[in-house]
Amino acid sequence: MGTNLILVFLLSLCSISFSQECSRGLLEDVDFPGTDITFLYSPDVNHCQLLCTEHASCQFFTFVRPDWTRDDRHFYCYLKSTPSGQPKTETSLLGVTSGFSLKNCFPYPEHCISQVYKNVDFLGADYRSLFTSDYEECQRVCTKDPGCKFFTFVNANFQNERIRHKCHLKYTWTIPRTPIVERTAGVVSGFTNRAETPNPSDTACQGELFSSTDIRGSDFEMLPAASPEHCQTLCSAHPRCTYFSYDSNDLKCYLKSNANEMVTSFKERVTSGLPAHLCQLNNSAAAISSVSSPYLLLPKLTNWLMLYPASHRRTVLVQLIQGSFRSRTTPQLLRLWPFRPPSPLLPCCFCILRPYTPPHFSLPVSSSPS
Incomplete structure (x- = not known):
């Protein structure tokens, strides 16, 4: 009985989401002024729309095209949002194209971008x-x-x-990175339990850490990190990283690249280590504990369902109930689901529904084109 009530609730949730419209069209020489969340570099308007779709808060955007003449802000993609989900105003402006997020569209947009851009350079990375x-x-x-x-x-x-x-x-990061890490009494921070590593594996490994050990030189990037294990996860995700050193004094992670040698020395409050190859670090895995009551699973299942585009949630849920749902990955959470469908779900350790992250480079900017 409890299972049926939960399914009715989730179907109702999907029905409410259907009222949101899908707007695929692009508005050339139209600006949505103000209400900026951030801006990112993008090679064209279609990529800019994907960036908006992938951003949790973005509802619409304005892209500055290469033919923009007022200043040098070419290839700027302004992500925007309002409480109503609609632009406050629309104005005519040469050299820009505006549009809407595709979060509510079905089928969900493909992330494979095979197009190439002539006379365009992707600087850095x-x-x-x-x-x-x-x-x-x-x-x-x-x-x-x-x-x-x-x-x-x-x-x-x-x-x-x-x-x-x-x-x-x-290369662009596919795992969460924090802009700043600092010690502050009275707060607790953490990461999502949804893994976002680029090549997940069911094989678990512990990883190798060397306490009170520093590896000098060969640094190619420094990142803030909360712990040696966090630093090891960052190193494991970067293709250049051969080993790392973590300084617990200033919470900094030094990624290093040297395939020829590794020279270590004693240093207090510094932990060094090696990346994990073709396995899932135990310290970065977030196991889901077993739950006896289906009601305790409701928040987790609801959050997972919300990852799908609004117009697709009912179909996914119905297929899940019928046992016909198939995805490249299926969350371990669903193994605990008390309703047993006729056919088994595909097993895996983590739910990685949208592993692709479009390339972008953030720089501070004051406002949108207008």
Whole structure:
């Protein structure tokens, strides 16, 4: 009886969400002034729309096109939001294109962006380079490399002859990063229990940590981190990282890249270690404890269901009940679901429903184009 009541509640939740509309259209030379959340770099308006769709708070956006002439803010993607979910005003403005998030659209937009952008450079984020015959080969290399998220290829027309045909593979973080970590009495912080590592594995591993040990040199990036285990997770997610050192005095994680040697020395309050390869770190896994009552599962199942686009939730839930639901990954949470469907659900450890993170680079900015 309790299971049936929960299903009725979830179906009602889905019905309410259907009232939200899907707006796929793009408005050329139209600005949605103000109400900015943030801005990100984007190569075109379609990518900007994906960024808005992936951002938890973004409801609509304005993209500054390459033909914008008022200043040098080309390729700026302004993510926006209002309490009503609609722009407060719309104004005509040459050189920009505006549109809406696709969160409420079905089918959900594909994250595979095969388009290339000529005479556009994705600056920074390089972790590996090689020479290829053309950009198609560079793209194939990027696609096959687990760490590569985007690339820049230097063609035969580039001014510097020495780096022509050079393929720059680039990386963007796919796990949560905190902008600042500091000790503050009276607060508790943490991460979502939904894993977002780029290559999840069912194989668990402990990882190797060396207490009171420093590895000097070979730093390529410094990040704030809450613990040595957090630092190890960051190192494991980055394709360049061969080992790391964590300073507990200032809560800083030093990612290092040197495949030739590792020279250690004694240093108090510093922990060094190695990344995990092709396994899931135990310290980053968030196991879901068994629950005897189906009502205790309701908040977790509801949160998982809300990850799907609004117009798709009813279908997912009905298929789940019928035992016909199939996804590339299925949350371990559903193993505890007391309703046993005719056919088994696909097993896995974590729910990774949207693993792709479009490349972006954040810089401070005061306001949108207008």
